[in-house]
Amino acid sequence: MDETEVVRRLTKLGEEIVEEIRLEESPRIRMPQRGIGNIIFNEKKNILELGNKKSTRSFMNVAHSRKFMQTILIANKCKEFVGRDKTASIRELYYQLKHTIPGTKENTFDDQSESDPLIVDLETALGVLREELHLKADDKGTLIGRIRIEDSGDVIDCSKLGRSGLSVPSIVEHYKFMDFEADYVLVIETGAMFDRLVEERFHLKNDCIMVSTKGQAARGCRRLVHRLRNELNLPVIMFTDGDPWGYYIYSVMKAGSMALAHESRRLGTPSMNLVGMTMTDIDTYGLDKVTETLKEVDRKRIKELLQYPWFRKKQWKKELELMAKKGVRIEQQALASKSLEFVAEExxxxxxEKKVMLP
Amino acid sequence: MDETEVVRRLTKLGEEIVEEIRLEESPRIRMPQRGIGNIIFNEKKNILELGNKKSTRSFMNVAHSRKFMQTILIANKCKEFVGRDKTASIRELYYQLKHTIPGTKENTFDDQSESDPLIVDLETALGVLREELHLKADDKGTLIGRIRIEDSGDVIDCSKLGRSGLSVPSIVEHYKFMDFEADYVLVIETGAMFDRLVEERFHLKNDCIMVSTKGQAARGCRRLVHRLRNELNLPVIMFTDGDPWGYYIYSVMKAGSMALAHESRRLGTPSMNLVGMTMTDIDTYGLDKVTETLKEVDRKRIKELLQYPWFRKKQWKKELELMAKKGVRIEQQALASKSLEFVAEExxxxxxEKKVMLP
Structure with a gap:
């Protein structure tokens, strides 16, 4: 979405409120409900989405008026950010808006826990991403491979970054993909495995763009992978630890999360597949000596994952049940027990190549 | 240290053991003690160091023999890594070495908690860094600024990386600094503040190289800053949150940590200074509305810091006592309450410029 459209939506919100005041009606903001009762797994698109239930925040409702005021302050500040071509972290936004209302002892915000959920409200009410409102979350993640990206006037050849790679920022909306030479994107959970594959020159030998999420993926990383998929039409393959935590990281990258269901369609990559680690790998590659015993907290998490609609698919159910039955989990780095090169060469x-992957 | 010397030291360790066996003596490894009783704060150099007390690990001592065997396995594997020009994560090392000893039910290693401390033993016994043994820790951190770095044959112009920056890898021994145009290095605790300064083009307007640690600094980041200081003779300035946690991150960057005292001299940057946030800033810049109340855990940490030799300096003692007295801490991002640009422009x-910094 271009910035003019974002400003238009923010302005429209303000104009509607002014109009309601002029008509002596109670000003209100309408937005989709975000509770569990309005989160739907779209089987066709393979992502979590919000349903059609709406809620209304009304200034004249005493229970709503503080939040109403705060939402308007945030909308106003975001309009300023976009207009001035500035971005701000959600913490900076909070500090920018926090002040005592003149003539009162009332603070606009007492804590960031008040502003954060209202950012989500604004995103859903306007149908824009927080990045489009010029708000930043934490950044994390690294990219390497044969792609040239234009970033703020610099053209970065991501195959000429030694073993270091490009630090993925929190906002990637401004990235322009220039040209690339790659057959797919490989997303890697751990920094250590990413390093291994960089050292083995996997991305160059196998014509892929590699992205490391370093644990649960930051929003910038999710958005970047989404854009690589959709704008360059590249298949995306993910490689995580073989445990419920790694699989959850995959599922968020793929289908979105409950908390941010309204953003799945622009952060998720529903077509992606998981190459490993799987429970089946343990037998196929004789890795039973290098597994780890499941802890109670792992077992509990497996049960939770089995409740998620996208883990109910036959292949996933089989893997998760096998994990519980074997009572073990397996890490990406356990492949080093064969040889350092095994993961990259075999x-x-x-x-x-054989497409032995999970959906 | 060049790789020939690392291999020479590893080989010498092996040859001494072989010689002891030939003489029918109990093979042993000598190394500095690493307990608190042998950690010294070197006031002159301003770093934590190990003292002169030694300990001996002897194969014929039943309490030592398992660890002795494991230490030799690690030394042997590291020699292989260096010889083959491969690096491995400490987790991969563990997986590479874990196996059942033929004819027994004994595993060489049962858990990574067995191999990790022995890596430190080997580092101290040989006087080499783990990076020189080709072992990697996790990577974290981003660099941006007018410096060209050669990394594995690629020359990276770190001022042409848009708003993204270079991802700092876990090992930076192979970095070659080509040329640079900078007056100092600015090390920044939080990713969000780093982003702010990148957006304000602070590094270009103020001729500095910026490095973000993203919380507690990874070893690669500490080593990189050490090298920028020592090889390019650049002053280093750090910018953290104004709380005991930020100050501790500073102190580790500067003087080293208790746990890794043997490495301070190659990871630490004793000459660095802290520009903020300080408790004095709160009054100077009228920031009392955007402080946070100290929690019990913060107060406890302040007391601990006051025990550290390098926080006993007059200026530091004053800041820490002022923090306890005011009962507040302050974040870097609280400066956004003035304006987004305030931190970068004022x-x-x-x-x-006025050198208002802590030692």
């Missing part, structure tokens, strides 16, 4: 190329 | 340039 495991990944074989599984990817 | 706060930092003024304090740096």
């Amino acid at each position: 495991y990944l190329p074989e599984k990817i | 706060y930092l340039p003024e304090k740096i």
Whole structure:
């Protein structure tokens, strides 16, 4: 969405409120409900979405008026950010808006926990991403591979960054993909495995763009992978630890999260597949000596995952039930027990070529 | 240290053991003690160091023999890594070495908690860094600024990386600094503040190289800053939150940590200064509305810091006692309450120019 459209939506919100005041009606903001009762798994698109239930925040309702005031302050500040071409962290936004209302002892905001959920409200009410409102979350993640990206006037050749790679910022809306030479995107959970594959020059030998999420992916990283998928039409393959935590990281990258269901369609990559680690790998590659015993907290998490609609697919159910039955989990780095090069020279190329992947 | 020397030291360790066996003596490894009783704060150099007390690990001592065997396995594997020009994460090392000893039910290693401390033993026994043994820790951190770095054959112009910056890897030994145009290095605790300064083009307007640690600094980041200081003779200035946690991150960057005292001299940057946030800033810049109340855990941490030799300096003692007295802490991002640009256009340039910094 271009910035003119974002400003238009913010302005429209303000104009509607002014109009309501002029008509001596109670000003109100309408937005989709975000509770569990309005979160739907769209089987066709393979993502979590918000349903059609709406709620209304009304200034003249005493229970709503503080939040109403705060929402308007945030909308106003975001309009300023976009207009001035500035971005701000959600913490900076809070500090920018926090003040005592003149003539009272009332603070606009007492804590960031008041402003954060209202940002989500504004995103859903306007149908824009927080990045489009010029708000930033934390950044995390690294990219390497044969792609040239234009970033703020610089053209960065991401295959000429040694073993270091490009630090993925929190906002990637301004990235322009220039040209690339790659057959797919490989998303890697751990920094250590990413380093291994960089050292083995996997991205160059196998024509792929590699992205490391370093644990649960930051929003910038999710959005970047989404854009690589959709704008360059590249298949995306993910490689995580073989445990419920790694699989959850995958599922958020793929289908979105409950908390941010309204953003799945612009942060999720529903077509992606998981190459490993799987429970089946343990037998196929004789890795039972290098598994780890499940803890109670792992078992509990497996049960929770089995409740998620996208883990109810036959292949996933099989893997998760096998994990519980074997009572073990397995890490990406356990492949080093074969040899340091095994993951890059045998495991990944074989599984990817034969498409031995989970949906 | 060049790789020939690392291999020489590893080989010498092995040869001494072989010689002891030939003489029918109990093979042993000598190394500095790492307990608190042998950690010294070197007032002159301003870093934590190990003292002269030694301990001996002997194969014929039943309490030592398992660890002795494990230490030798690690030394052997590291020699292989260096010889083959491969690096491995400490987790991969563990997986590479874990196996059942033939004819027994004994595993070489049962858990990574067995191999990790032995890596430190080997580092101290040989006087080499783990990075020189080709072992990697996790990576974290971003660099941006007018410096060209050669990394594995690529020359990276770190001023042409848009708003993204270079991802700092876990090992930076292979970095070659080509040329640079900078007056100092600015190390920034939070990713969000780093982003702010990048957006304000602070590094270009103020001729500095900026590095973000994103919380407690990873080893690669500490080593990189150390090298920028020592090889390019650049002053280093750090910018953290004004709380005991930020100050501790500073102190580790500067003087090293208790746990890794043997490495301070190659990871620490004792000459660095802290520009903020300080308790004095709160009054100077009228920030009392945007402080946060100290929690019990913060107060406890302040007391602990006051025990550290390098926080006993007059200026530091004053700041820490003022923090306890005011009962508040302050974040870097609280400066956004003035304006988004305030930190880049007024706060930092003024304090740096006038050298209003802590030792």
